[in-house]
Amino acid sequence: MRFFEHTLFSGLKMILLEEMTFRWLEKFGVGGKEPEKNVPAGFAGSEKELEHSEEKRYASPPEIKSPDEEILISRRETKVKSLEGGTTHPLFVELKDDGKGVFKEAAWERERAVYLIDRFLGLELVPPTVVRQVNGILGSLQRFIPDATLGGNKDMETHLAACKTDMIKLWLLDIIIDNGDRNYANFLIKNSKVYAIDNGYSLNYGNKKDSLCYADFEKRISLYCGYKRFPGENLPVKLAGQMKKFLENTAGQKILQELLAELIGEDNARACLKRIVFVTKMIAEKGAVGSAGEDYLAID
Numbered sequence: 055m056r057f058f059e060h061t062l063f064s065g066l067k068m069i070l071l072e073e074m075t076f077r078w079l080e081k082f083g084v085g086g087k088e089p090e091k092n093v094p095a096g097f098a099g100s101e102k103e104l105e106h107s108e109e110k111r112y113a114s115p116p117e118i119k120s121p122d123e124e125i126l127i128s129r130r131e132t133k134v135k136s137l138e139g140g141t142t143h144p145l146f147v148e149l150k151d152d153g154k155g156v157f158k159e160a161a162w163e164r165e166r167a168v169y170l171i172d173r174f175l176g177l178e179l180v181p182p183t184v185v186r187q188v189n190g191i192l193g194s195l196q197r198f199i200p201d202a203t204l205g206g207n208k209d210m211e212t213h214l215a216a217c218k219t220d221m222i223k224l225w226l227l228d229i230i231i232d233n234g235d236r237n238y239a240n241f242l243i244k245n246s247k248v249y250a251i252d253n254g255y256s257l258n259y260g261n262k263k264d265s266l267c268y269a270d271f272e273k274r275i276s277l278y279c280g281y282k283r284f285p286g287e288n289l290p291v292k293l294a295g296q297m298k299k300f301l302e303n304t305a306g307q308k309i310l311q312e313l314l315a316e317l318i319g320e321d322n323a324r325a326c327l328k329r330i331v332f333v334t335k336m337i338a339e340k341g342a343v344g345s346a347g348e349d350y351l352a353i354d
C-alpha cells in the first residue's frame with residue numbers, strides 16, 4: 055500500500071514538474087509550443103473551454119448548419135486587431151489552424167439573426183455568422199471574405215450586371231429584415247457573388263425611429279439597396295421557386311421564429327416571420343414583389 059502511495063505521489067509530482075518546466079520554457083520562448091503572439095491579455099480560452107460556454111446555446115440546428123460555423127465557433131483566436139473602416143469597431147480575428155472572422159460586439163444578436171434568416175431562405179448572401187466569445191466578450195463572429203471589393207466601388211455597374219440575381223436577393227433580404235443600412239460599404243462583391251455584411255441595423259420592430267417597416271410597403275420596396283431596386287420586376291424562376299418553398303415549409307418557419315425569438319425577442323421574431331410570409335406569398339402569386347396596398351408589418 056505504502057509502495058503504491060509513494061509511486062502515485064511521485065508520478066503526480068513528475069507531471070506537475072513537467073508542466074511547470076513546459077510553462078517556463080514556453081514563457082521564455084524556449085522550445086515548447088509555438089508562442090502565440092497578439093493574443094490579447096485576458097483571453098485564455100482553450101477549445102475545451104469554448105465548448106462549454108454560450109456558443110452551444112446559440113448553435114445552429116443541424117438542418118441549416120454550415121461546416122464553417124464549427125470552425126468559427128471552436129477554434130481559438132490567435133490574433134485580434136481592429137478592422138479599419140467600421141464605425142461600430144469591428145475586430146479582425148485570426149483563428150488557430152486557419153480561419154478568419156469579423157467580430158462584433160454591437161448588435162451581435164441581429165448579425166446572427168440575419169444569418170439564420172439567410173440560411174432558412176437559402177439565399178446564400180450572408181457569410182457564416184456565429185455567436186461566440188472573443189477576448190472574453192460575447193459577440194458575433196462572421197467569416198471574413200478576403201479580396202472582396204466593396205459593393206459601391208467605381209466598377210459597380212460592371213459588377214452588378216454580372217450578379218443581378220444576387221442583387222435581387224439582397225433587395226429581398228433587406229425588405230425581410232427591414233434593413234436601414236445597406237450602404238455601399240455594407241455589401242461585398244467577389245467573383246460575381248454578393249456578400250451581405252453589416253446586417254445589425256435591422257429587425258427593429260417596435261422602434262419607430264430606427265425601423266423602416268413603419269413606412270408603407272410601396273415606400274419600403276422602392277428604397278435603394280446598394281443603388282438597386284426591383285419592385286414589380288419578375289424574379290428569376292429559381293429564386294421564386296426557392297422563396298415559395300419556404301412559404302410551404304411551415305415547420306421551418308416555426309423553427310426559425312423560435313431561434314429568432316431567442317435572439318431578438320418574440321415580437322421582433324413574429325414581425326419578421328410575418329414579413330417573410332407576406333413577401334413569399336406575393337412572389338408565389340405574382341412572381342414579383344410589387345404594390346401591396348396593405349400594411350405588411352403590424353403584428354397585432
Ligand SMILES: Nc1ncnc2c1ncn2[C@@H]1O[C@H](COP(=O)(O)OP(=O)(O)O)[C@@H](O)[C@H]1O
Pocket residue numbers: 137138139140141142143144156181196197198199200202204239240242251252253
Ligand atoms: N465578413 C467580412 N468580410 C470581409 N470584410 C468585411 C466583413 N465584414 C466587414 N468587413 C469590412 O469591414 C468594414 C466595416 O465593417 P462593418 O460590418 O460594415 O462595420 P460597421 O458596422 O462599423 O460599419 C466593411 O465595410 C468591410 O470593408
Ligand SMILES: [Mg+2]
Pocket residue numbers: 140141239240252
Ligand atoms: Mg458598415
